[in-house]
Amino acid sequence: MGPLAGLKIVEFDGLGPVPLCAMMLADLGAEVVRVARPPSGAVTFDDVGGVVLHRGRPMVELDLKSVDDLKQVRALISSADALIEGFRPGVMERLGLGPHVCLGLKPALVYGRMTGWGQTGPLAPRAGHDINYVALSGALHGIGDPDRPPPPPLNLIGDYGAGAMMLTVGVLAALREAAAFGEGQVVDAAMTDGAAVLMSLFYAFRATGAWNDARSANMLDGGAPYYRCYACADGRFVAVGALEPAFFARLVTGLGLEGAGFVQSDQAGWPAMRERFTAAFAAAPRDHWTRMFEGIDACVTPVLDMGEAPQHPHNAARATFFEHDNAVQPAPAPRFSRTPAEVRPTEPTSTVEQVLARWAGG
Numbered sequence: 001m002g003p004l005a006g007l008k009i010v011e012f013d014g015l016g017p018v019p020l021c022a023m024m025l026a027d028l029g030a031e032v033v034r035v036a037r038p039p040s041g042a043v044t045f046d047d048v049g050g051v052v053l054h055r056g057r058p059m060v061e062l063d064l065k066s067v068d069d070l071k072q073v074r075a076l077i078s079s080a081d082a083l084i085e086g087f088r089p090g091v092m093e094r095l096g097l098g099p100h101v102c103l104g105l106k107p108a109l110v111y112g113r114m115t116g117w118g119q120t121g122p123l124a125p126r127a128g129h130d131i132n133y134v135a136l137s138g139a140l141h142g143i144g145d146p147d148r149p150p151p152p153p154l155n156l157i158g159d160y161g162a163g164a165m166m167l168t169v170g171v172l173a174a175l176r177e178a179a180a181f182g183e184g185q186v187v188d189a190a191m192t193d194g195a196a197v198l199m200s201l202f203y204a205f206r207a208t209g210a211w212n213d214a215r216s217a218n219m220l221d222g223g224a225p226y227y228r229c230y231a232c233a234d235g236r237f238v239a240v241g242a243l244e245p246a247f248f249a250r251l252v253t254g255l256g257l258e259g260a261g262f263v264q265s266d267q268a269g270w271p272a273m274r275e276r277f278t279a280a281f282a283a284a285p286r287d288h289w290t291r292m293f294e295g296i297d298a299c300v301t302p303v304l305d306m307g308e309a310p311q312h313p314h315n316a317a318r319a320t321f322f323e324h325d326n327a328v329q330p331a332p333a334p335r336f337s338r339t340p341a342e343v344r345p346t347e348p349t350s351t352v353e354q355v356l357a358r359w360a361g362g
Contacts, residue, residue: 001339002027002028002029002339003029003336003339003341005030006029007175008031008080008081008082008359009022009025009030009033009080009082009084009171010033010035010073010077010083011033011034011084012083012085012086012087012092013037013059015049016086016130016155016159016160016163017086017114017160017163017164017167017189017191018084018086018114018164019053020049020053020160020163021084021163021164021167021168021171022034022057023049023053023054023056025171026055026056027055027342027343028341029341032056032057033057033058033355034057034059035059035073035076036059036062037062037063037064039061051329051346052327052330055324055343055346056344057346057347058349058350059347059349059350060072060076060349060350060355061349064095064097070095072352073352074101075352075356076356077097079106079356079360082109082171082174083102083110083112084112084113084171085113086113087115088127089124089125090125099186103184107183108182109184110171110184110185110187111187112167112170113186113188113189114164114167114189114191116128116129116130116133116163116190116192117190118190118192118193119190120188123192129158130158130159130163130191131152131155131158133158133190133191133192133195134153134157134158134191134195136192136195137162137195137196137199138196138203139198141213141215142202142215142221143215144215144222145216145222146216146217157195158194159191162191162194162195163191165194166191166193166194167187170187170189174187202220205218224270225274226240226247226251226277227243228240230278230282231281232281232282232286236285236302237286237302237303238289238300238302239301239303240277240299241299242298242299242300247297247298247299250296250297251293251298251300254289254292254293254296254300255277255280255281256280257276257280260276286302287302289302290302309321319331325346329343331343
């Protein structure tokens with residue numbers, strides 16, 4: 001039983017952040033039910049989460065435009081502690097499931113809303129995706145090589161860091177407050193807001209003159225030769241994060257460049273240092289450098305692909321990945337000493353009656 005055992009949450013099916021938030025809440029012990037539209041036969045992205053993001057919770061198929069199905073959804077909400085949804089602003093209101101209605105059904109309900117632009121502001125009604133929300137925060141501009149367009153950082157920053165994680169934190173904070181005072185509230189989680197929060201360190205650097213807006217010209221954006229990735233002889237890569245002087249010294253020694261006279265803090269010398277590091281790493285395959293720096297605190301690691309990552313000895317020792325529903329998946333995180341998280345069997349399609357009966361018995 002995880003630390004959220006006993007919490008009951010209604011998830012309105014969607015893409016990106018909401019399924020990940022629901023997956024994490026379910027992993028941590030909450031009783032989550034996923035409300036999904038009945039299949040229409042059309043090709044959609046609705047099942048993009050598959051067996052991973054949809055794990056550990058039942059699904060009920062309901063047509064939110066049906067009067068009878070709407071009554072069933074409201075019955076679920078009346079018995080829930082929280083609701084999470086990721087529709088555009090106004091959609092839930094038009095369905096008759098806006099905050100005013102739902103908090104009327106359950107005054108202590110936490111109503112979690114996940115959007116890219118937020119519930120208010122000039123862009124609130126506009127379409128967008130992760131890359132657009134990250135672009136507006138200043139984060140995307142700081143990623144990549146100076147002579148190329150910024151690369152999409154997967155959808156980790158907007159959808160998942162700024163979206164799912166912020167929604168999860170917001171819902172849990174509001175649940176704690178509701179438990180103390182008996183009143184629910186709306187959580188407006190916007191990826192633009194969350195991405196800005198994730199950029200806090202860099203705005204702090206910029207305010208003191210320790211960061212400039214040129215890409216690959218700063219300590220943590222690949223500009224520093226001791227904090228970037230390098231290609232190896234076999235076309236694979238290593239990641240170098242030797243920020244501290246002791247780690248930097250061990251990096252230089254491991255590369256056989258002790259006599260080069262490098263001064264880590266001399267930014268004017270970074271281009272020449274980067275060229276020497278590039279040539280050194282390119283002289284041997286990735287796994288040579290993995291062995292070379294194994295057991296040495298120089299902060300050098302191999303860049304693994306998704307096929308390699310689950311097999312790495314550290315990940316294997318911690319069971320960071322596991323096989324579930326015939327797919328290799330990340331295990332629940334973080335870890336708890338007394339109430340460990342777990343992935344429950346993914347249940348088949350359920351009914352509202354079955355969910356309510358289970359909730360009443362729990």
